[in-house]
Amino acid sequence: MAGTDIRPIPAEGIEHWDHEADVVIAGFGIAGVAAAIGAAESGADVLVLERTGGGGGAAALSGGIVYLGGGTRLQKACGIDDTPENMKTFLAAALGPGVDEQKLDAYCDGSVAHFEWLEACGVPYKDAFWNQPGWEIPNDDSLMYSGGENAAPFSTLVDPAPRGHLAQVPMPRKGEQGAGHVLMTTLIAKAGELGVRIETDVRMQRLVTDTDGRVVGLVTTRFGKQVAVRARKGVILATGSFAYNDEMMQAYAPRLYKRPAATVEEHDGRGILVAQALGAGLAHMDACEVAFFCDPQLMARGILVNGRGQRYVQEDTYPGRIGQLTLFENDNQAFLVIDQKSYEEGMAAPSSSPQLKRQPTWVCETVDELESEMGLPSGSLTSTVAEYNRHAAEGSDPVLGKKPEWVAPIGSPVAAIDLRGNTGGFTLGGLRTTVDSEVLHVDGTPIPGLYAAGRCTSGLSAFGYCSGISLGDGSFFGRKAGIHAATS
Amino acid sequence: MAGTDIRPIPAEGIEHWDHEADVVIAGFGIAGVAAAIGAAESGADVLVLERTGGGGGAAALSGGIVYLGGGTRLQKACGIDDTPENMKTFLAAALGPGVDEQKLDAYCDGSVAHFEWLEACGVPYKDAFWNQPGWEIPNDDSLMYSGGENAAPFSTLVDPAPRGHLAQVPMPRKGEQGAGHVLMTTLIAKAGELGVRIETDVRMQRLVTDTDGRVVGLVTTRFGKQVAVRARKGVILATGSFAYNDEMMQAYAPRLYKRPAATVEEHDGRGILVAQALGAGLAHMDACEVAFFCDPQLMARGILVNGRGQRYVQEDTYPGRIGQLTLFENDNQAFLVIDQKSYEEGMAAPSSSPQLKRQPTWVCETVDELESEMGLPSGSLTSTVAEYNRHAAEGSDPVLGKKPEWVAPIGSPVAAIDLRGNTGGFTLGGLRTTVDSEVLHVDGTPIPGLYAAGRCTSGLSAFGYCSGISLGDGSFFGRKAGIHAATS
Structure with a gap:
């Protein structure tokens, strides 16, 4: 000015x-x-x-x-x-x-x-x-x-x-x-x-x-x-x-x-x-x-992890809250990890933002491979998914409290969408x-x-x-x- | 005004x-x-x-x-x-x-x-x-x-x-x-x-x-x-x-x-x-x-976790950075998890802030017990410590990059210092x-x-x-x- x-x-x-x-x-x-x-x-x-x-x-x-x-x-x-x-x-x-x-x-x-x-x-x-x-x-x-x-x-x-x-x-x-x-x-x-x-x-x-x-x-x-x-x-x-x-x-x-x-x-x-x-x-x-910039219908069905492979937000919450926590608390680093079944459901779900139906960046048979492809620290994502799946098998999410309707163990094949900087x-x-x-x-x-x-x-x-x-x-x-x- | x-x-x-x-x-x-x-x-x-x-x-x-x-x-x-x-x-x-x-x-x-x-x-x-x-x-x-x-x-x-x-x-x-x-x-x-x-x-x-x-x-x-x-x-x-x-x-x-x-x-x-x-x-x-408000000589020797039991900062960094990341990125929630040996070393180390040589809030034989006493989500801290210890056994910290001189597997007995709101x-x-x-x-x-x-x-x-x-x-x-x- x-x-x-x-x-x-x-x-x-x-x-x-x-x-x-x-x-x-x-x-x-x-x-x-x-x-x-x-x-x-x-x-x-x-x-x-x-x-x-x-x-x-x-x-x-x-x-x-x-x-x-x-x-x-x-x-x-x-x-x-x-x-x-x-x-x-x-x-x-x-x-x-x-x-x-x-x-x-x-x-x-x-x-x-x-x-x-x-x-x-x-x-x-x-x-x-x-x-x-x-x-x-x-x-x-x-x-x-x-x-x-x-x-x-x-x-x-x-x-x-x-x-x-x-x-x-x-x-x-x-x-x-x-x-x-x-x-x-x-x-x-x-x-x-x-x-x-x-x-x-x-x-x-x-x-x-x-x-x-x-x-x-x-x-x-x-x-x-x-x-x-x-x-x-x-x-x-x-x-x-x-x-x-x-x-x-x-x-x-x-x-x-x-x-x-x-x-x-x-x-x-x-x-x-x-x-x-x-x-x-x-x-x-x-x-x-x-x-x-990702469709909430996809996010709710997967898990969002930061650059350390850690979950940090309820994936079923208001997407603007996901945006704020990603940008201000997680260095604008985010990945959506989602298995094939959930991904297909999310892609088919009605959305006002079809342009945010994102394609997978990586697809692997195991989380271990995925973690490696994504370049995350060794053991970080596998540890997160193992912990998530252990509770998801019982339909709960004690760490973040995602609603049971969106909680399911992450199976194979498994994908990740690179959402770094997507704010x-x-x-x-x-x-x-x-x-x-x-x-x-x-x-x-x-x-x-x-x-x-x-x-x-x-x-x-x-x-x-x-x-x-x-x-x-x-x-x-x-x-x-x-x-x-x-x-x- | x-x-x-x-x-x-x-x-x-x-x-x-x-x-x-x-x-x-x-x-x-x-x-x-x-x-x-x-x-x-x-x-x-x-x-x-x-x-x-x-x-x-x-x-x-x-x-x-x-x-x-x-x-x-x-x-x-x-x-x-x-x-x-x-x-x-x-x-x-x-x-x-x-x-x-x-x-x-x-x-x-x-x-x-x-x-x-x-x-x-x-x-x-x-x-x-x-x-x-x-x-x-x-x-x-x-x-x-x-x-x-x-x-x-x-x-x-x-x-x-x-x-x-x-x-x-x-x-x-x-x-x-x-x-x-x-x-x-x-x-x-x-x-x-x-x-x-x-x-x-x-x-x-x-x-x-x-x-x-x-x-x-x-x-x-x-x-x-x-x-x-x-x-x-x-x-x-x-x-x-x-x-x-x-x-x-x-x-x-x-x-x-x-x-x-x-x-x-x-x-x-x-x-x-x-x-x-x-x-x-x-x-x-x-x-x-x-x-x-915690002595850096203690922090460097333990791991800091947030309210989800996750590590979020290099424990050996500038303590003001720890303060900022705790307050602004982790909802002012922090716990220092440290085993007895490291705690004793940290207490004995020279410090300009002897008033920040904090006492343990909880002491347990196992991380599992500690997690329960701290009221953290089931499996959250045990998963974090297991992952940390696996790498620490080799002297490395791939998730956050703490310097090798401060990295050691967390043993037993193990304590946690409640540092919530300590900013x-x-x-x-x-x-x-x-x-x-x-x-x-x-x-x-x-x-x-x-x-x-x-x-x-x-x-x-x-x-x-x-x-x-x-x-x-x-x-x-x-x-x-x-x-x-x-x-x-």
Whole structure:
């Protein structure tokens, strides 16, 4: 970012305001659209500035999972019991330590109503629960496990409930358009119905402040020309993560440097930087969603070992947890060891990620040969498999607690899939905000007129992750930002 | 920090300057004293503001290791071969990924001269190499391994050299006064000789800026009364880490929340926050030094296993690496498994940390019994020990590469020491600075008049650590800050 000027500009320096609205929102992804609807529903005149040619952002390309629970209408329709307390207990364990307790409470207590609001906005959901391991859902069902709630160690801590809520997709699917596309087109249409104005191809550059330090607008560029936008009530930053800002990645999340996934290149961290230039504080800048590029239907049926030939994760858990533990705790070294019978079952099992049905790297008659082919330390894998098989013969997994349905002794022939370095992801850290999405100065007070939500903020995750947390906290705290800015 | 005002104050609001100097330094620990000497040697009139009743800070209480190499006079006198290139290769691996390459180059290339400067300042070193596992040195020798250079995996990457340089301590030792005390009293005396003025019991509160945004002073309090200090050439922040700021620890380093070690309670992060309020950027806020509370002489002679009964680290490496891998990669779960013979040898071995000669938690005749007593998953530890012993009988450790001199089959009786949760530490992240210790705004330009060094900055560590890196980069970049501020 060196050389670009991201410092605030005084309002008296603006000779002409090109646009004006009560609430001005930078970015039209999930947080931006939720903020726009929230502000418009609160009676505000709303203008959204979108950097690309149209709305949607990373959300439209995503799997479209929104993490919600505590007894939503969809959960109940699928016969799932859940409470806000169970949801809090799970998320505190899965996303922590260091979770923002106030945000977690607000989110879990408001989750049922937030789902009602999504449905009221027109997002379609089908009352059907997809109970299979996977990153997403391959058919048009709408509810799934998306955080390892039903796998050890969390399943022993609190009663599991699936909380991944996916918009129902039209069948047969059209190309890559999944639940994220349905979610975003529906919400963008709703914003339009409410009279939200949108300016596209407008790139946020700097915040504008008055003499009291209040944020009163934005300076942007459109095809290189400066466009000044006045915000009568508030500016909302919804500009996404810093996954594509090399300097910030090196400084905060170097293990994912140059390996973005499930993100878009507009996520350059600028929304974070313009607020930092006003003294805004940060949180959890090292936290990352980590995708792991292997089909969960294969992983659950084998064992994952690290570079020392040791198991290190429940293979039947949320694959993003596998990704995090692989990247952050096992030096990005992973191998899936699986016998032929289980491999064939896994390949035949339904999956939303057919491109992750990986081919074996090595196939051998014995584990001893396999270990040697893989170049693992002598005796390491054979020892691990022997120990696993001894318990698996009784259907148990005392070391990691994989569910009995996925436990079976590893037979012959046996294969290994080389999954070293098979991770990518996006960042979860960002601006510190209040539960009303006000951006906090490092002195602990809100910066007047400035709000933020989505992945330019630190939301619910302190380190861990579940799929749906970003669309979840982005839409929930985005809506809060819109309401608060409109009514402040 | 909510409720405290840490924002900059305009110079025109200062009616009376209580003190004035060319260079004003906040904090009289290692970075502050090096900055003071550097500035004074460059001809500046220097004033140090120290929050407590006297200088020294965390450095005076520390082990006093300064990480230096590339062929220092002391290394040569001890017959050690080293080059700046080897030092860089090692540190890039041990401290990265994400290391600031410019800082690393400057530090390694300037390391020999920096040691000369320390000696010229009067710091005494004894030409003797202590080649034993340990946190520090129990006698008055001055050179040791302090980063795992001679242990796998680093020893296979680059020729190892010891780089921990400790001031020679008077023998017999007086109480707790170790090499850190010698280092700091010597440097503080040198600063005094150079005419550096010191004001104690002065607490830095806010930075003072002129209308151009240049930092021109500090507002402080002394026994509750405001004291304004003008800096004609520059202000240097040398205020230490944020290990005692609960809010920052929760936001950036939650795994060490409420568990500080090797730090002092003045390390409240305020130096970071006052610069953030000016738009300063941060780096590597999650990085932490992690102390592990067990004598390395015991650890090297046993095997360390995690909560799954698996080995995860070379037991003969730098104990701070063991601490980091335990806390960050193994859920803070560790047990040392050691047989009676090795335990007795370890207890009898010389150590600078006799309080870390831990007693066994469990003692059994067989590993099978021990595993059961420890509550580990059935078969997990027995499998690990069987595999270890099989190779140890041949003097090798193919899984982790512990050096042959520490490898021996684990016999009977066998003990385990419960080391779960036995970590503490301090933070390594902080302000982004240039190689000249200018504080960088988030737009990539230096903030005029503002410098920082030591643990309120992100120095050499991007995540990993070696003992002596904090006194090393603190003194090296502290001195740079002093010289640059004095001559700017």
